[in-house]
Amino acid sequence: MTTKRKFIATIVAAGLASAFATPAALAQSGKIKVGLMIPATGTFAALGTAIENGFKLHVAEQGGRLAGREIEYVKVDDESDPSKATDNVNKLIKRDNVDVIVGTVHSGVAMAMAKAAKDSGTLLIIPNAGADTITGPMCAPNIFRSSFSNWQSAYAMGEVVAKQGKKTAVTITWKYAAGDEMVAAFKEGFEKTGGKVVKTLSLPFPNVEFQALLTEIASTKPDAVFTFFAGAGAVKFVNDYAGAGLKKAIPLYGPGFLTDGTLEAQGENAQGLLTTLHYADGLNTPRDNAFRAAYNKAYKIQPDVYAVQGYDAAQLLGIGLKAVNGDMSKKDALYAAMKAARIDSPRGAFTLSRANNPVQDIYLRQVVGKENKVQNVAVKALADPARGCKM
Ligand code: BEZ
Numbered sequence: 001m002t003t004k005r006k007f008i009a010t011i012v013a014a015g016l017a018s019a020f021a022t023p024a025a026l027a028q029s030g031k032i033k034v035g036l037m038i039p040a041t042g043t044f045a046a047l048g049t050a051i052e053n054g055f056k057l058h059v060a061e062q063g064g065r066l067a068g069r070e071i072e073y074v075k076v077d078d079e080s081d082p083s084k085a086t087d088n089v090n091k092l093i094k095r096d097n098v099d100v101i102v103g104t105v106h107s108g109v110a111m112a113m114a115k116a117a118k119d120s121g122t123l124l125i126i127p128n129a130g131a132d133t134i135t136g137p138m139c140a141p142n143i144f145r146s147s148f149s150n151w152q153s154a155y156a157m158g159e160v161v162a163k164q165g166k167k168t169a170v171t172i173t174w175k176y177a178a179g180d181e182m183v184a185a186f187k188e189g190f191e192k193t194g195g196k197v198v199k200t201l202s203l204p205f206p207n208v209e210f211q212a213l214l215t216e217i218a219s220t221k222p223d224a225v226f227t228f229f230a231g232a233g234a235v236k237f238v239n240d241y242a243g244a245g246l247k248k249a250i251p252l253y254g255p256g257f258l259t260d261g262t263l264e265a266q267g268e269n270a271q272g273l274l275t276t277l278h279y280a281d282g283l284n285t286p287r288d289n290a291f292r293a294a295y296n297k298a299y300k301i302q303p304d305v306y307a308v309q310g311y312d313a314a315q316l317l318g319i320g321l322k323a324v325n326g327d328m329s330k331k332d333a334l335y336a337a338m339k340a341a342r343i344d345s346p347r348g349a350f351t352l353s354r355a356n357n358p359v360q361d362i363y364l365r366q367v368v369g370k371e372n373k374v375q376n377v378a379v380k381a382l383a384d385p386a387r388g389c390k391m
Helices: 003-019 023-027 045-061 082-095 107-120 150-163 177-192 211-220 233-242 265-271 286-299 303-323 333-341
Strands: 032-038 069-077 101-102 123-126 144-147 169-173 196-203 225-229 251-256 274-278 351-354 358-368 371-382
Touching: 032 045, 032 082, 032 211, 045 069, 045 123, 045 286, 045 303, 045 333, 069 082, 082 101, 082 107, 101 303, 107 123, 107 144, 107 177, 107 303, 150 177, 150 225, 150 251, 150 274, 150 358, 150 371, 169 177, 169 211, 177 225, 196 211, 196 351, 211 233, 211 274, 233 265, 274 371
Parallel strands: 032 069, 032 101, 101 123, 123 144, 169 196, 169 225, 225 251, 251 274
Antiparallel strands: 274 358, 351 358, 358 371
């Protein structure tokens, strides 16, 4: 064959090969569409921004690609509103045809997303919402979490408060899945270790009219108060608790959402508060220091737990994609690689449980100035019990 003929034959062969290539093979060269469903408005808006920042930071560190595939974002503001959640997630799945959904913050919204992900078989990575149900009865091979379960973050605090010699506690939270589950988990840890929850108080999400409930706490006079609030609600609660003169009278405890990303606005009112969480300031590991420097350089602020969870959601997706050379049609291999992943997180390395939820150290932290300073590891390698998960 002449050189010219050889050249033409090669072109024809290449053309035929691409004409008969499987969709999967073709897909590997296209962009991966990430549907980011997070709050951009409302009580949890700042949490959504930190998650997005963290996710995008990891992708940027990989040159804007995961496993060689460019990442494209489609965003939906879920407003932390469960009544709009099904419509919102279906926009991403059915209208935008995303390859993976990343979201969200609010447990009630996340439960609707998990149902849609299960029904459609779309990969879902949850970078915050702790709803126990999602990695319990609703668990599924295509649903992963890079954050925590509500049980994990509050159970540890129950043990800590009881070990501090507190005998009675009042709980106060928003009345929705996250609040209910965190209070139940705190009660489990506290009562197993010798304490007694004497009163449970709540108000609807996202209400912040705390005065009547604070008066009830003052008259009940427990040894301790356990609370779950986050974002703008946490700022208002910590400030109102101190304003009502309760801070000096009855120690306040909670999962670290109470003081993460909020210290600027809580100032003096938060000083000394003890919280438990899977991230802390002052870990001073090379991994965390590098992450914090990179985050600070990119966004000119210090990262919080939400930023870490977003960053790790991207790491988890990257590990899965790498195992299948970017071919998302190889679902079994993709999910198997994600399940077996060891995530080199700024919080400390973690693995996933059989329900695809992080198995991780829970730190005891104390507010000192603008930091949630690590005190010690309250519970080592804590795994959510994954009650009801049949996977
Ligand atoms: C939740 O709804 O699961 C949640 C929201 C904010 C912080 C932590 C948990």
